[in-house]
Amino acid sequence: MTTPAMEATGVTVAYGATTVLRDLNLRVARGEIYALLGGNGAGKSTTLNAFLGFLAPQTGSVRVCGIDVAADPLAARGQLAYVPENVALYEHLSARENIDYFLRLAGSDRTGATMDATIDDALRAVRLDPAAWTRRLGGYSKGMRQKVAIALAVARQVPLLLLDEPTTGLDPQATSEFNTLLQDLRARGSAIFMVTHDLLGAAEVADRIGFLERGHISHEVAASGAEHYDVRDLYRRYAGATNAAARPEAA
Ligand SMILES: Nc1ncnc2c1ncn2[C@@H]1O[C@H](COP(=O)(O)OP(=O)(O)OP(=O)(O)O)[C@@H](O)[C@H]1O
Ligand SMILES: [Mg+2]
Structure with missing residues (x-):
């Protein structure tokens, strides 16, 4: 088993x-x-x-x-990845920047194009509107923030x-x-x-x-x-x- x-x-x-x-x-x-x-x-x-x-x-x-x-x-x-009720991410960073930052914090050694591809794949997987990927989280809705938090979990595999x-x-x-x-x-x-x-x-x-x-x-x-x-x-x-x-x- x-x-x-x-x-x-x-x-x-x-x-x-x-x-x-x-x-x-x-x-x-x-x-x-x-x-x-x-x-x-x-x-x-x-x-x-x-x-x-x-x-x-x-x-x-x-x-x-x-x-x-x-x-x-x-x-x-x-x-594991934990998504609390109110997702705590950096408001002044974009979705891509938040994921990049937290992946590095989690010890990821991906760099350059490999890192970019990982982030894009994760954001696509959670179906976050690509137009929002480079916008600051400050303007996001609750559902969009949650997608970013889950994208981080996807990227961490x-x-x-x-x-x-x-x-x-x-x-x-x-x-x-x-x-x-x-x-x-x-x-x-x-x-x-x-x-x-x-x-x-x-x-x-x-x-x-x-x-x-x-x-x-x-x-x-x-x-x-x-x-x-x-x-x-x-x-x-x-x-x-x-x-x-x-x-x-x-x-
Ligand atoms: N740090 C703590 N110190 C003392 N009591 C606590 C602590 N955390 C939770 N409790 C108590 O333990 C019980 C369970 O709390 P818990 O937060 O796990 O419930 P919950 O099922 O998540 O509730 P909710 O649906 O309101 O989120 C409650 O009676 C709460 O008051
Ligand atoms: Mg609770």
């Missing part, structure tokens, strides 16, 4: 006396799109932070492409992409373009793990949807071929998860 792109086994995370994740088990295969849903405060960002190595679980293990995040956080982070609420604040057109982009990335072999409140968007693109409730995955559903999901069933489960999140002590 190939190593999963990401895997959490028996993970517990507590902030002081408050346990947020308890016995979390999660596995995302290479080339799979996984959407994690859960109410506010359910622990979705905490889960991302554990995979990013920003916090150390009290128990259990977190692995990225087989690398134990606690043992080697830098190597683990080298395998990392096998795993982590996204926190990627479609919040995108209009329907941008959301639909974004979903197409995720499918393109999957076709390139990337695994994608996204935290979202957009149930319908998740049902459109994800191979599996997990519901985070009371600190662990309470339900996990898989898209079966072209049939996709029973959306009414998903709504019922999601409403259940959000209600439970509002009552963290509920058994």
